[in-house]
């Protein structure tokens with residue numbers, strides 16, 4: 652699980668946290684190309700389901716790439732706690748959000764957005780993120796296991812990091 656402390660793992664965790672903050676009912680990821688021989692060719696996708704809406708991004712070269720794209724989809728057009736629209740670049744007016752380690756951070760001092768929904772939802776999100784780490788850079792068999800929802804590694808991590816998100 653050391654990979655989790657790397658940049659890619661952080662980006663994925665940040666997305667998972669953001670999805671939870673934004674009140675998603677589910678967070679899923681996977682890949683579409685069964686014949687891919689490398690992680691890059693697998694065609695990674697990620698999606699978040701909300702009440703009455705589903706966000707989907709696809710055709711990325713890694714779980715992290717898909718996670719970054721999904722995070723930007725969630726943030727684009729969203730309103731920050733401070734009342735400004737979320738801005739993802741310095742050229743745009745609004746509250747500048749940036750990926751800092753394991754968290755997407757606003758440019759303002761407004762209090763952090765509370766995670767809505769019960770803890771069970773976050774556990775599911777965390778589990779999905781853990782599976783993505785094991786998939787990142789993994790071989791084809793590992794990818795398959797991850798996309799299938801192999802739960803052993805996830806529950807181990809969930810126990811160790813309870814309450815951190």
Ligand SMILES: [Zn+2]
Pocket residue numbers: 731732733734735746757758759760761
């Ligand atoms: Zn703000």
